Amino acid sequence: MNSIPLVHFLYLAAMLFGVGVFGVLARKNAISVLMGIELMLNAVNINFLAFARYWNWNSLTGPVFVVFVITIAAAEAAVALAIIISIYRHLRTANVDDAHYLRG
Amino acid sequence: MIETVLFYILAAALIGFGLMVITRTNPIASAMAMVGAFAGLAGLYAMLNARFLSIIQILVYAGGIMVLVIFVIMLLNLEPEDLQRMRAKGFVVLLALIGVGAAIVSPMLFCVIPNKDWANGSVSPEFGSMASVGAKMFADHLFPFEILSLVLLTAVVGALVLAKRKL
Amino acid sequence: MIQYQAFLPEIWLVGAAFLVLIFELFYKSNSDRGLLKAVAVVGVVGALLSLGCELGCVSGGCPVQACCSMGTTVPTAFGGFLKTDALAAFFKLIILLATLLTLLISFRYFKANPTFYVAEFIAIILFSAAGASVLTSAQEIITLYVALETLTISSYLLAAFMKKDKSSNEAGMKYLLLGAFSSALLLFGFSYLYGFTGTTVIADIGKALATQVSSPLLTLAVIMIVAGLAFKISLAPFHMWTPDVYEGSPTPVTAFLSVASKTAGFAAFVRLFWVGLSVPALQPTWIGLFAVLAVLSIILGNLEALPQRNIKRLMAYSSIAQAGYISAGFLAGGQLGLTAVLFYLFVYLFANMSVFLAIAIVNGKTGTDQIEDYAGIWKRSPLIGVVLLVGLLSLAGVPPFAGFSGKWYLFGAAISKGYTWIALVGMIFSVVSLYYYLQVARQALVSEPKDPSPIEMNWVERAVLVISVVFIVTLGFWPTPVMQMAQTAASSLFN
Numbered sequence A: 001m002n003s004i005p006l007v008h009f010l011y012l013a014a015m016l017f018g019v020g021v022f023g024v025l026a027r028k029n030a031i032s033v034l035m036g037i038e039l040m041l042n043a044v045n046i047n048f049l050a051f052a053r054y055w056n057w058n059s060l061t062g063p064v065f066v067v068f069v070i071t072i073a074a075a076e077a078a079v080a081l082a083i084i085i086s087i088y089r090h091l092r093t094a095n096v097d098d099a100h101y102l103r104g
Numbered sequence B: 001m002i003e004t005v006l007f008y009i010l011a012a013a014l015i016g017f018g019l020m021v022i023t024r025t026n027p028i029a030s031a032m033a034m035v036g037a038f039a040g041l042a043g044l045y046a047m048l049n050a051r052f053l054s055i056i057q058i059l060v061y062a063g064g065i066m067v068l069v070i071f072v073i074m075l076l077n078l079e080p081e082d083l084q085r086m087r088a089k090g091f092v093v094l095l096a097l098i099g100v101g102a103a104i105v106s107p108m109l110f111c112v113i114p115n116k117d118w119a120n121g122s123v124s125p126e127f128g129s130m131a132s133v134g135a136k137m138f139a140d141h142l143f144p145f146e147i148l149s150l151v152l153l154t155a156v157v158g159a160l161v162l163a164k165r166k167l
Numbered sequence C: 001m002i003q004y005q006a007f008l009p010e011i012w013l014v015g016a017a018f019l020v021l022i023f024e025l026f027y028k029s030n031s032d033r034g035l036l037k038a039v040a041v042v043g044v045v046g047a048l049l050s051l052g053c054e055l056g057c058v059s060g061g062c063p064v065q066a067c068c069s070m071g072t073t074v075p076t077a078f079g080g081f082l083k084t085d086a087l088a089a090f091f092k093l094i095i096l097l098a099t100l101l102t103l104l105i106s107f108r109y110f111k112a113n114p115t116f117y118v119a120e121f122i123a124i125i126l127f128s129a130a131g132a133s134v135l136t137s138a139q140e141i142i143t144l145y146v147a148l149e150t151l152t153i154s155s156y157l158l159a160a161f162m163k164k165d166k167s168s169n170e171a172g173m174k175y176l177l178l179g180a181f182s183s184a185l186l187l188f189g190f191s192y193l194y195g196f197t198g199t200t201v202i203a204d205i206g207k208a209l210a211t212q213v214s215s216p217l218l219t220l221a222v223i224m225i226v227a228g229l230a231f232k233i234s235l236a237p238f239h240m241w242t243p244d245v246y247e248g249s250p251t252p253v254t255a256f257l258s259v260a261s262k263t264a265g266f267a268a269f270v271r272l273f274w275v276g277l278s279v280p281a282l283q284p285t286w287i288g289l290f291a292v293l294a295v296l297s298i299i300l301g302n303l304e305a306l307p308q309r310n311i312k313r314l315m316a317y318s319s320i321a322q323a324g325y326i327s328a329g330f331l332a333g334g335q336l337g338l339t340a341v342l343f344y345l346f347v348y349l350f351a352n353m354s355v356f357l358a359i360a361i362v363n364g365k366t367g368t369d370q371i372e373d374y375a376g377i378w379k380r381s382p383l384i385g386v387v388l389l390v391g392l393l394s395l396a397g398v399p400p401f402a403g404f405s406g407k408w409y410l411f412g413a414a415i416s417k418g419y420t421w422i423a424l425v426g427m428i429f430s431v432v433s434l435y436y437y438l439q440v441a442r443q444a445l446v447s448e449p450k451d452p453s454p455i456e457m458n459w460v461e462r463a464v465l466v467i468s469v470v471f472i473v474t475l476g477f478w479p480t481p482v483m484q485m486a487q488t489a490a491s492s493l494f495n
Helices: A006-026 A030-054 A061-091 B002-023 B027-047 B051-076 B090-110 B130-139 B142-163 C004-024 C034-059 C086-112 C118-137 C141-159 C166-197 C202-210 C216-232 C241-248 C251-276 C283-305 C311-332 C334-366 C382-396 C402-416 C420-445 C459-477 C480-493
Strands: none
Touching: A006 A030, A006 B002, A006 C166, A030 A061, A030 B002, A030 B027, A030 B051, A030 C166, A061 B051, A061 B130, A061 B142, A061 C141, A061 C166, B002 B027, B027 B051, B051 B130, B130 B142, B142 C004, B142 C118, B142 C141, C004 C034, C004 C086, C004 C118, C034 C086, C034 C118, C086 C118, C086 C251, C086 C334, C086 C459, C086 C480, C118 C141, C118 C251, C141 C166, C141 C202, C141 C251, C166 C202, C166 C216, C166 C241, C202 C251, C216 C251, C216 C283, C241 C251, C241 C311, C251 C311, C251 C334, C251 C480, C283 C311, C283 C420, C311 C334, C311 C402, C311 C420, C334 C382, C334 C402, C334 C459, C334 C480, C382 C402, C382 C420, C382 C459, C402 C420, C402 C459
């Protein structure tokens, strides 16, 4: 019943991953960088699900891996936001570039 | 046929929202675009027969993580000015170059996936249901699941210490 | 029946962490918290004892036969996802010793910073040690990934733990953003690997790929996995976070990152690459990648260390170079190379940790990490002068210290596999490194102190410093016992 080739899902994931990488590299705001990383992780999830669904194993390892990735992403986001709040308290900014106390 | 159309609509929405996430100067707009992207992803997961995960995607990502992000953006009162334009316009050129390069190279990459065990169409009815994913997770992957609880505990304890003004 | 021996050390660590968090509830806000420290130390020592017992059982040489209920079988749990063979046990030994020394350094740090969140800090250190420890025995990618994230997410928190200190905040944020980015790269590589093989068990991946012809997509996956993990062990050119994070983090955290994190990263490398990806189609690719990364790390790490004025920053660049030396042994591989890697990690543990303990003690007295403030440390505390001299010369690889024999084995392994040029670069830049290590030692031993007041330390710290120095010197003359352990450990990978 599924007429979409696997490769299309892989393309989509690669594109989303590229968008995420671009967000990480181009944005200044720590929260936006974090959102770029979340996009990358979601691209990974598409890959896992598509591979699991399409190859003949119908293996459930892929969906399980996705559950783990989502949970870790949630923990990572919580930690990131806590650090951003604590840095904002000192610097009144969340920009990565404005934090420059550490230079050689 | 309808599936193909649906796939391309969802894929276009996903990439469009993704681009909005990384180009909007207003952080709230970025975050809302992110929620849209997650909705598109949930639809794609449903097309991949992963029913359980498409619900989780909405519940955890759109409902949990993004609410947290929006909450922090509002708490810190991040103005659009805080979020200056891209570091350099050159990045846009770079992106275009990367896009063109990827479009040329990637067919070569993907056509070499070995076409063994191709299961186009045949999927077991169990695939992606809550029961089957749960059974797999708690049978084979019990140990990483336990370790995952450590990650969450660490994150809670540490985030509390860092974010609370006085503890 | 679960063979709980496979994860007994982790049970000790996690149990101790829980107890610390619970006991904290009964403390008033400004008390000494001696019990918490004791619980943490007991937890790590218990983990070490159970590990020692397990090692003894596996090798058949345990003096207490009662604890060997399984004879000499390697403890395996959860359907083979977790296997604590001799290799894992050796890595665990290094990680647990590093954790113990980190705790010791942090007790000194608590005294200097009375508003510190002692219980939470200790608990997170123990959690991350548990994650690193699980990582070493993980035989499957999901377990490996979750254990790695346990380690790194707690490391982000630890780096930012001085929340009133701007540089610590900044270190935490930089570490987190780059670390999460590298994790995403690593995962993307894993997803392609899963797509090609249909399994996440590392040994099965190796079997499935054995017949595979090389393909660009697979190469891309390997590149992403190498890049993602190289971030974690700070190989150049993925090292840009290291100096900032090492300088900004609290000193015990820097010490932990430089030894425990790196060891765990190498454990993941060894399992993934020498078990899963050591197939003819891929091996040349990743060995070539590692050769480039190793040489770049050795060159950049040593050159950028030269102008540093802050000792923690200097140690950061030094640790990048050290990761490069270790990678030279890693890419040579086989029994010889892996033995050299294990032996060097063991030596590196003592040299680096003793230097960081000295840094913490000096910082507790003077409140600074600038190298010029180390002037005349020798006169203020002879022991710290000796530790700095011996530890740093060992890191530089000067005979007769242990670092020399360690580098000898590493470069010997590289040469035996035909990577003479890497060994040559390593030797040349070891000589360069001597310059900046000796700068510190010169300040400490030759210059006159501005403030001649003596630096105090308690008997535990003194004992640990003396033991470390004795170890470094003894291992230089007589490396045989540790070498034998490392050989057993390395050979367990190939059985």
